[in-house]
Amino acid sequence: MPAMTFTEARAICSSLIWRAYDDKLYKNAQKKLARELIALSPRVSCAEPGIFFIDAEGLGRLGGEGKLCRDLLKLASCHGFVDGRVGIASCAFAARIASAGTKKRWTMVPPGQDVHFMAPLSIDLLPLAAESRANLHGLGVKTIEQFLALPRPAFVGRFGDDVLRAYDLASGLDSFSPTLPEVDRVFQCAFDVGSSMDSLKETLFVLKSMLDRLTAALRTQGFVAEELTARFLNDDELFEDRLIKLLRPSNNSRFLLDVLRLSLESKPLTREFTAVQLVVSRFSKEVFEQISVPNNEKEVRLDDSESITLLMQRLTTRLGEDVLVRPVASDHYTPEAAGFWQPVLTRANPACLLPVDRDYVDRYLGSYAPGKDSLMPGLVLKRHVPAMPVFVQLTEESLGQGPLESSLPTAVTYKGQWYRISRITIPERISGMWWEVPVRKSYYVALLERKELSLAARNIREFGRKGKLQTVLPSFMTVLLVFDHQERSWFVEGVFD
Amino acid sequence: MVQVGVANLRRELEQLFPGKWLSAKESARVLKSGVESLDAVLSPVLIRRHMSEWVGSASSGKTTVLRTICANWCATGLNIIYIDTFDRLLASDWALVGTENKGRFWVLRSGDCADLDGQTRYGQHHKYDYVKNALWACEQLIRSHAFDVVILDLADRGVITSNINARLKRSLERSNASLVVLRDDDSTSSSFAGSGGRVDFNFIEPIKVEQGVSGPVAIVPTIRSNVFKAGLSKSLEVSVAPYVPNRLFTHSPVPDRRTSKKG
Structure with missing residues (x-):
């Protein structure tokens, strides 16, 4: 019952189950039924859930339209839709109205009689906006016949497009018609070698022949490959199913062969094969566009030239995706998050990227750009990945006087040996990111110096390495020394180079 | 002769x-570096179709000098690619290089993290693959004619055999690019055959210390470089201004709408 609450309905029917409206469920059921309807007519189109448009032309020798109606209702009943209705007319709109009748299970409008059929019906059946419908009712237009009594130009300028479109539909002018189902195109090749093959050269020779055939088929039908799948079999056993994404759609056999070669070189097959299948697993329509012509023959633009695409494809195939990056600054305060590597190809930014206000930086913090006779300020850090755990020796006066993290280190182990810290900055203490991975670190810039180690000599003796002190360090070395408060450990996160 | x-x-x-x-x-x-004092010394080695070798210890200032030169090159419209073999660069250090829509500064990363101490996640075998891949990529990038400068950072695994050297040299001759090979090495061994020149770097005194409110906040030694080419050598000392990074957000902060509890 309309407006009945679930509780009231449950009181009447205790076995009632509440199910939320699931659009996907309806669409799936519609697709399933549409696939069955194809058996009755080659042209089937789906409209909103529960509405199908079927081409009913040329059925004279197949039992006529009456048989089609019976077959359709029978088919729908077999799938559980027992209250189906069929309308047959010259245009889709008239057929839809004919199917909405409740008296008969099917209604057939004679050819060319659509307007006559719809004439006595109410204008409420037309797809009109509420305001337009109210206006028409206000003018005394109740039926489609009254609506069509006025010439079309009378509505132009006075009403919106919805009224004009409704006028055309009421006149039997509906451009909509069921479409032909698309034929699934398949571009694939298979080659049974007959004997085992493991040589790359021979494999490429086979692949070249297959690609020549595939690309010819693609070109003939005006398509370009977007993704290839190479399947290698050994005595009917599939042991390699390799998916190769192309950075740029192509039907150039040389380019595709190059990509396959790189893929096989970077990741060789695990065993010999006896048969190979090549499938264009994704393809699209070929688009032709004017490419820019460089003035200089040697000059190659980095944006869209063919050679750059080929280069990137090579790099991607061999080294993996997103290896080619550009640096992007981010407004974060931890050194790791203050910049991101943005992939050149996808240009995808991480979600946590905050653009830096360069004007603000230049105005209040000074320009970072190099001068005419000066370097950019600051040293370049080269990270240790992962950070290198180290032992440090703290100042003796600070030991026991406060927490461990408040003491300054005086010596540090680096690559297995002790070195004296000649100078060190005050710590830059950074904490945050508590909502993801908490960071609590103290960053020091330490200058390591190659000198006799008085403080560290004791430790060297302990390690029994006194006679082997052969440092590889230069005179000075600057490192980023970090105390991680979360792990209560010291690390060298990188060196300044 | x-x-x-x-x-x-x-x-x-x-x-x-x-x-x-x-x-x-x-x-x-x-290729002019854009810094007058550097041009006088580095010009003989920064030549198109040639390879130069920049050598120094892991912490010697060579990448700092190179970053400034890269920024100047990008500002003049040159395209640069840096092959970061072991993913050691920090994006924030390079974010201002090549941002003026003139020349591009791209970085080719290994695609997987590897540390420098042989403790690779995937075993000993793969660390050599990084170098192998980097050398392969270097050749491809030179041959693409898309970049004016290719920088190959080999860290302390900078072994370029005569065979690879010959390949790179041949690629360079057919291109218009200049190749800069960065190596972390303290030995005074001579440069590999075919190198257009060698530049040695190391940190020396005086050391600049930037004093903050409660102590030193930045330490920057002076960088010394020695250029060797065709039996001749030249040296140069350059100083770097200390830089205290901005740790404050530069965008307008979200207004704090919290109010103190009344009563």
Whole structure:
């Protein structure tokens, strides 16, 4: 019952189950039924859930339209839709109205009689906006016949497009018609070698022949490959199913062969094969566009030239995706998050990227750009990945006087040996990111110096390495020394180079 | 032999009296660093179609000098690619290089993290793959004609065999690019065969210390570089201004709408 609450309905029917409206469920059921309807007519189109448009032309020798109606209702009943209705007319709109009748299970409008059929019906059946419908009712237009009594130009300028479109539909002018189902195109090749093959050269020779055939088929039908799948079999056993994404759609056999070669070189097959299948697993329509012509023959633009695409494809195939990056600054305060590597190809930014206000930086913090006779300020850090755990020796006066993290280190182990810290900055203490991975670190810039180690000599003796002190360090070395408060450990996160 | 000697002499004289000894064609092949003091020393090694070797310890200032030069090159429209073999660079250090929509600064990463101490996640075998891949990529990038400068950072695994060297050299001759090979090495061994020149780097005194409110906040030693080419050497000392990174957000902060509890 309309407006009945679930509780009231449950009181009447205790076995009632509440199910939320699931659009996907309806669409799936519609697709399933549409696939069955194809058996009755080659042209089937789906409209909103529960509405199908079927081409009913040329059925004279197949039992006529009456048989089609019976077959359709029978088919729908077999799938559980027992209250189906069929309308047959010259245009889709008239057929839809004919199917909405409740008296008969099917209604057939004679050819060319659509307007006559719809004439006595109410204008409420037309797809009109509420305001337009109210206006028409206000003018005394109740039926489609009254609506069509006025010439079309009378509505132009006075009403919106919805009224004009409704006028055309009421006149039997509906451009909509069921479409032909698309034929699934398949571009694939298979080659049974007959004997085992493991040589790359021979494999490429086979692949070249297959690609020549595939690309010819693609070109003939005006398509370009977007993704290839190479399947290698050994005595009917599939042991390699390799998916190769192309950075740029192509039907150039040389380019595709190059990509396959790189893929096989970077990741060789695990065993010999006896048969190979090549499938264009994704393809699209070929688009032709004017490419820019460089003035200089040697000059190659980095944006869209063919050679750059080929280069990137090579790099991607061999080294993996997103290896080619550009640096992007981010407004974060931890050194790791203050910049991101943005992939050149996808240009995808991480979600946590905050653009830096360069004007603000230049105005209040000074320009970072190099001068005419000066370097950019600051040293370049080269990270240790992962950070290198180290032992440090703290100042003796600070030991026991406060927490461990408040003491300054005086010596540090680096690559297995002790070195004296000649100078060190005050710590830059950074904490945050508590909502993801908490960071609590103290960053020091330490200058390591190659000198006799008085403080560290004791430790060297302990390690029994006194006679082997052969440092590889230069005179000075600057490192980023970090105390991680979360792990209560010291690390060298990188060196300044 | 005599021609080579004359060519070297002309380059030496060009450094003393710029613009008088090299032909226009030769001058066009030299990549100016954009910093006057560096140009006088580095010009002989930064040449298109040539390879130069920048050597120093892991912490010697070579990448700092190179970053400034890259920024200047990008500002003049040159395209640069840096092959970061072991993913050691920090994006924030390089974010201002190549941002003016002129030249591009791209970085080719290994695609997987590897540390420098042989403790790779995937075993000993793969760390050599990084170098192998980097050398392969270097050759491809040179041959693409898309970049004016290719920088190959080999860290302390900078082994370029004569075979690879010959391949790179041949690729360079067919391109218009200059190759800069960065190596972390403290040995004074001579440069590999075919290198257009070698630049050694190390940190020396004086050391600049930037004082903050409660102590030193930045320490920057002076960088010394020695250029070796064709039996000649030149040295240069450059200082770097300390930089205290901005740790404050530069965008307008979200207004704090919290109010104190009344009562």
